[in-house]
Amino acid sequence: MTTTRDPDRPGRLLRAERETLLPLLRRTPPAFFELPTACPDWTVRELLAHCGAALVRIIEGRLPAFTPEHNAADVAERADWPVGRILDELEFGMAGAGPAIEEADGGLDVIALGEWVHAGDVREALGLPGAYESLGTNDAIALLATVSRERLTPRVCAITPYGDWVLGNVVDGRAAAELSCDEGTLIRMYTGRPVAPERYRLAGASREELVIYR
Incomplete structure (x- = not known):
């Protein structure tokens, strides 16, 4: 998207x-x-x-x-x-x-x-479930898509249960990375929050390349 x-x-x-x-x-x-x-x-x-x-x-x-x-x-x-x-x-x-x-x-x-x-x-x-999947998640990911380009992260095609997203920038000579995860995990990965390895599949990029806040 x-x-x-x-x-x-x-x-x-x-x-x-x-x-x-x-x-x-x-x-x-x-x-x-x-x-x-x-x-x-x-x-x-x-x-x-x-x-x-x-x-x-x-x-x-x-x-x-x-x-x-x-x-x-x-x-x-x-x-x-x-x-x-x-x-x-x-x-x-x-x-x-x-x-x-x-x-x-x-x-x-x-x-x-x-x-x-x-x-x-x-x-x-506070120990609440779905911490990064509250009201407004789609708006948050839409903003993240823009910020990921401004922060010069590589192109990633993300597949989530409720939609697909294109984040980051095309890098010459490099195919777009592919990420499969839920929306909360997507937010966690791009903002440097802890993520259990079994919560996502990422090919073509490293987690460290995706983080927008440094």
Whole structure:
């Protein structure tokens, strides 16, 4: 499946997580916010602080940003915030950042994808099934298809239970790689999350070549 840019797609992804993740988090016991996540050195609470801060930066036009230094400073600034305040900021960001991302004409689409992936990181940390297959999966993979080209990954034809996808770029003298897996595994592979070897079949490329976040 090839894709053209749908300007509302990033906003839909954020709204999907506002509708599904936020209600879950508001009834999650406080101790769970101190669990580790797939992001090194960040707990669930710290990861959510990063996500909310990034969206507020977009809404307020405080760009460019999103370097490791910016991210660390944003999390440190919120170190003494109660969890409820962190969730309030995240909900505000998920509700309001879509139009600003749309106006960026694709330049910030990767941030919306990252927010959706981080929501999966949170679900994974909380031990929930299907962490990276929540509402919005097709929009997330459509964004991933674009980002995989921008990040210069090789051409991959991916076959999933609910559709086929073309990701990455044609490389001279090299045939397209073939990947067979479910949608959640596809997201995991391209974002560098742990994947059990039996969850996929990949020929013509290495896992390391596919990762978009380095």
